[in-house]
Amino acid sequence: MTERVEVRRGRYYDSVRLMQASAAAEAAPGVERALVAMGTDLNRSLLAGLGFTVPEGLGPDDLVLAIRAGDPAAADQALAAAGAALAAAPAPTGGGFEVPSPRRAGAVAQANLALISVPGPYAFVEAMDALRAGMSVMLFSDNVPLPQEIALKQEAIRRGLLVMGPGAGTALVHGVGLGFANAVRPGPVGIVGASGTGIQQLCCLLDDAGVGVRHALGTGSRDLHDEVGGASTLAAIDALAADPEVEVIAVVSKPPGPEAAEQVRAAAAGCGKPAAVAFMGEVTLEEAAREVLGLLGRPILQAYTDWAIVDGPHRPGHLLGLFSGGTLRDEARAVAGAVLREIATEAGAAGHAMLDLGDEEYTRGRPHPMIDHRTRLDFLAQAAADASVGVVLLDVVLGYGAHPDPAGALAPAVANLTTAGAAAVVSLCGTAADPQGRERQAAAIAEAGASVLLSNAAAARLAARLAGERP
Amino acid sequence: MNHLQGLLQTDPVVAAAGIDLLADALAAQGAAVTRVEWQPPVPGTEEALAALAADPAKASADDAALAALTGTRPHLVGMVPAHQAIPELAEGLLLHAGPPLSWGDCSGPMRGALIGALLYEGRAADPEEAGRLAARVPLEPCHHHHAAGPMAGVISASMPLAVVEDAATGRRAYSTLNEGLGKVLRYGAFAPEVIDRLHWMQAVLGPVLAAALARTGPIDLGALIAQALQMGDDGHNRNRAGTSLLLRALGPALVEGEGPAADRGAVFRFIQGNDHFMLNLVMAAGKLASDAASGIAGSSLVTVMARNGTEFGIRLSGTGDRWFTAPAPEVEGLYLPGFSAADANADLGDSAITETVGLGGMAMAASPAIVGFVGGTAAGAVRRTLEMYAITRGEHPLYRLPILEGRGTPAGIDATLVARTGIAPQINTGIAGREAGVGMVGAGLVEAPMECFVQAVRGLAARWAGPPAG
Numbered sequence: 001m002t003e004r005v006e007v008r009r010g011r012y013y014d015s016v017r018l019m020q021a022s023a024a025a026e027a028a029p030g031v032e033r034a035l036v037a038m039g040t041d042l043n044r045s046l047l048a049g050l051g052f053t054v055p056e057g058l059g060p061d062d063l064v065l066a067i068r069a070g071d072p073a074a075a076d077q078a079l080a081a082a083g084a085a086l087a088a089a090p091a092p093t094g095g096g097f098e099v100p101s102p103r104r105a106g107a108v109a110q111a112n113l114a115l116i117s118v119p120g121p122y123a124f125v126e127a128m129d130a131l132r133a134g135m136s137v138m139l140f141s142d143n144v145p146l147p148q149e150i151a152l153k154q155e156a157i158r159r160g161l162l163v164m165g166p167g168a169g170t171a172l173v174h175g176v177g178l179g180f181a182n183a184v185r186p187g188p189v190g191i192v193g194a195s196g197t198g199i200q201q202l203c204c205l206l207d208d209a210g211v212g213v214r215h216a217l218g219t220g221s222r223d224l225h226d227e228v229g230g231a232s233t234l235a236a237i238d239a240l241a242a243d244p245e246v247e248v249i250a251v252v253s254k255p256p257g258p259e260a261a262e263q264v265r266a267a268a269a270g271c272g273k274p275a276a277v278a279f280m281g282e283v284t285l286e287e288a289a290r291e292v293l294g295l296l297g298r299p300i301l302q303a304y305t306d307w308a309i310v311d312g313p314h315r316p317g318h319l320l321g322l323f324s325g326g327t328l329r330d331e332a333r334a335v336a337g338a339v340l341r342e343i344a345t346e347a348g349a350a351g352h353a354m355l356d357l358g359d360e361e362y363t364r365g366r367p368h369p370m371i372d373h374r375t376r377l378d379f380l381a382q383a384a385a386d387a388s389v390g391v392v393l394l395d396v397v398l399g400y401g402a403h404p405d406p407a408g409a410l411a412p413a414v415a416n417l418t419t420a421g422a423a424a425v426v427s428l429c430g431t432a433a434d435p436q437g438r439e440r441q442a443a444a445i446a447e448a449g450a451s452v453l454l455s456n457a458a459a460a461r462l463a464a465r466l467a468g469e470r471p
Numbered sequence: 472m473n474h475l476q477g478l479l480q481t482d483p484v485v486a487a488a489g490i491d492l493l494a495d496a497l498a499a500q501g502a503a504v505t506r507v508e509w510q511p512p513v514p515g516t517e518e519a520l521a522a523l524a525a526d527p528a529k530a531s532a533d534d535a536a537l538a539a540l541t542g543t544r545p546h547l548v549g550m551v552p553a554h555q556a557i558p559e560l561a562e563g564l565l566l567h568a569g570p571p572l573s574w575g576d577c578s579g580p581m582r583g584a585l586i587g588a589l590l591y592e593g594r595a596a597d598p599e600e601a602g603r604l605a606a607r608v609p610l611e612p613c614h615h616h617h618a619a620g621p622m623a624g625v626i627s628a629s630m631p632l633a634v635v636e637d638a639a640t641g642r643r644a645y646s647t648l649n650e651g652l653g654k655v656l657r658y659g660a661f662a663p664e665v666i667d668r669l670h671w672m673q674a675v676l677g678p679v680l681a682a683a684l685a686r687t688g689p690i691d692l693g694a695l696i697a698q699a700l701q702m703g704d705d706g707h708n709r710n711r712a713g714t715s716l717l718l719r720a721l722g723p724a725l726v727e728g729e730g731p732a733a734d735r736g737a738v739f740r741f742i743q744g745n746d747h748f749m750l751n752l753v754m755a756a757g758k759l760a761s762d763a764a765s766g767i768a769g770s771s772l773v774t775v776m777a778r779n780g781t782e783f784g785i786r787l788s789g790t791g792d793r794w795f796t797a798p799a800p801e802v803e804g805l806y807l808p809g810f811s812a813a814d815a816n817a818d819l820g821d822s823a824i825t826e827t828v829g830l831g832g833m834a835m836a837a838s839p840a841i842v843g844f845v846g847g848t849a850a851g852a853v854r855r856t857l858e859m860y861a862i863t864r865g866e867h868p869l870y871r872l873p874i875l876e877g878r879g880t881p882a883g884i885d886a887t888l889v890a891r892t893g894i895a896p897q898i899n900t901g902i903a904g905r906e907a908g909v910g911m912v913g914a915g916l917v918e919a920p921m922e923c924f925v926q927a928v929r930g931l932a933a934r935w936a937g938p939p940a941g
Binding site for chain 2: 009010012017097099100102103104108110111112114115122124126130135141148151155162175177179243401
């Protein structure tokens with residue numbers, strides 16, 4: 001038999017909570033008697049009457065916990081139960097009153113991920129606060145200074161957390177899409193990406209091949225700059241390697257700094273799981289998907305889905321790419337560059353050009369072109385009227401966060417373009433489960449006279465061939 | 472433990488701050504998402520907030536300050552003549568409420584109280600002489616001497632002070648004894664009856680209470696305050712329960728004590744007739760906690776909020792003795808019959824130390840009895856307390872709110888959270904008449920001026936020596 005009598009001086013509790021604590025202690029296994037009470041005269045005599053030793057100097061403002069149990073472990077357990085009942089942090093809804101909304105992500109009880117999209121100059125404070133509250137952070141905000149990014153990522157490493165971003169547009173965590181993300185089936189692939197649209201394209205290609213994705217972790221486009229050193233990429237590789245449900249890891253990034261590239265390759269090779277590393281410019285996303293499928297032992301698709309290939313005659317002229325993201329533009333430019341020489345990246349060039357209309361230069365205070373198509377509509381109208389444009393290549397991105405009906409917004413302008421005699425090629429980045437209805441979107445764009453293909457690289461090959469044909 | 476693993480093994484529970492569309496997309500997937508009511512910080516604090524967020528030691532500094540603030544164990548241990556506790560008073564120094572102040576800047580009630588103190592000490596024969604002398608007397612804040620005083624808060628050498636001691640460290644803080652309502656020194660009155668009462672307090676009240684405390688031993692003020700909150704006090708504008716509990720604790724010793732029974736009876740009646748007697752002791756307990764939380768490098772916890780009738784001042788744990796001040800605001804409130812806002816002085820007194828430690832306006836939800844008095848509804852009082860959690864680092868482990876099912880009061884105001892949310896601490900307070908000697912004209916609510924917090928956050932950021940991030 002073990003007896004424990006503990007005193008906590010000057011700890012006042014109301015009698016109801018004390019009765020709850022006594023009951024909790026007495027309900028613990030192996031407990032014979034338990035009393036949790038203030039040290040009033042009455043309770044001191046009650047304590048003595050129960051056979052406990054009344055502690056020296058116990059006063060009415062002191063809390064006393066007295067336990068008699070079968071063995072020391074049971075007594076400890078009962079004390080812990082009483083302590084828990086006393087400490088029982090009431091829910092923040094205590095009292096049934098309407099609780100004001102939290103004012104900062106870090107104050108949200110129980111959250112394990114903060115999604116921060118406040119203006120860039122304020123993002124650091126919010127993100128750091130969330131990290132210190134034990135949350136990983138997806139930092140959608142842009143324009144976060146590099147030293148702040150480094151500080152956030154160092155703090156995350158210290159705390160075993162992950163910072164996705166800044167400028168992270170896409171993530172998929174345990175099947176939940178954050179930011180711009182496609183509705184992919186659950187599966188064995190874990191993706192780490194410094195590029196949002198790169199992640200989306202890879203997810204869609206894998207989905208087309210019948211392979212699902214468990215997590216896709218964005219890292220922000222500067223993560224593989226040597227100053228940042230791939231901090232989030234390396235942390236994400238470790239985390240995916242430790243997740244037993246992940247069978248193959250894929251790393252997708254814009255061209256990295258040389259040191260960071262080396263570290264990422266080493267981490268991928270040493271992580272204990274098969275890993276594909278795709279640095280854009282060295283490989284296409286199709287090739288990355290092929291490598292992942294190979295590592296999984298799945299059949300490799302010879303071609304990804306297409307909905308329309310319009311191969312007929314079109315007016316002669318150069319190729320104009322109007323992209324909503326830099327990664328798909330860069331991939332298309334590299335692919336088309338094998339056929340066409342000299343593809344400019346600025347508007348107004350005399351020859352072939354591919355533009356990233358998601359770049360600040362073009363958004364000019366408008367929302368991103370994945371949400372708002374006005375900038376692309378302006379360019380499409382100009383292209384239709386410009387007889388020197390022979391082929392227009394577009395990406396259309398579906399999924400959570402994107403425009404609810406991009407085909408509806410773009411199709412009239414595409415029809416106008418094809419009616420004017422130009423060819424139009426669209427890479428449609430989406431899955432069958434995306435909320436916009438991929439088949440309906442594809443049909444509407446095809447109806448406007450455009451070729452529609454799932455793979456961005458395949459679309460670029462088609463556009464380059466069309467633009468390269470001599471009339 | 473690697474929290475990242477936890478994230479990847481369970482469904483994400485998301486806190487979303489910023490673009491609504493992103494939270495909408497999560498909600499559409501059926502994901503758990505809580506929307507944050509985010510707004511940009513108070514203008515002028517952006518860079519300072521970023522610099523402070525980059526300080527890797529700040530979180531632990533704030534934790535340490537909060538632990539000190541809420542972990543102090545205040546006990547009323549005795550009474551002492553002020554000059555014994557604060558030797559500089561014997562050399563002619565006078566203490567006052569709030570941040571530093573010169574005679575020329577004093578408001579009416581502050582001037583009246585200083586004049587009254589000089590008359591009480593016999594340093595001047597009449598108010599005119601006292602007024603001339605007051606311009607030359609050295610003045611310092613109570614807060615510079617481990618003390619706090621309500622309203623004008625004037626402390627002079629002969630006044631009896633309550634001694635409140637931390638059980639664990641032996642650290643001490645002091646307050647005057649509450650004179651009651653009506654014509655009293657702390658509201659700037661210096662009529663003969665005011666001075667007579669001060670002499671009685673010196674000759675009878677102090678010694679009788681000292682003798683009673685010698686019989687009772689230390690009285691645990693933390694436990695008394697915790698119980699008073701359960702009984703409808705906020706610890707600032709309502710102290711009826713706390714005063715009753717104190718009197719209950721002192722009662723037997725007053726009855727059984729030695730010395731003239733008439734004196735003991737008079738002391739009993741004096742406390743029994745003054746619902747605010749406990750206020751000064753709550754303030755000393757608060758000052759003790761405030762001192763314990765002071766001087767922790769890098770912490771933005773507010774350790775002092777105090778008003779001298781001209782300026783409102785705050786201090787942070789991490790900025791040492793520096794004051795950050797702004798003009799004292801007007802109090803929004805209800806007025807006693809015959810008075811209006813035109814009669815009110817600007818905000819006055821060290822009593823905002825109660826809010827600093829999680830009482831008063833922070834604990835408004837505890838005190839439905841006074842919400843009408845301070846111009847609100849019971850539901851509104853609860854809402855105001857709930858809002859205060861947005862600017863505090865934690866909750867008080869001892870001071871709990873029955874109406875919120877025992878949740879601790881919001882405690883440990885963080886100046887960076889004030890600057891980030893734009894929510895100022897709410898203070899419950901009495902309103903002094905603007906003319907010396909008029910006394911209390913009403914009571915109400917006041918918000919601490921945002922300018923103090925803007926300066927304080929910038930001051931703390933300037934002090935932190937680390938490399939700026941961005």
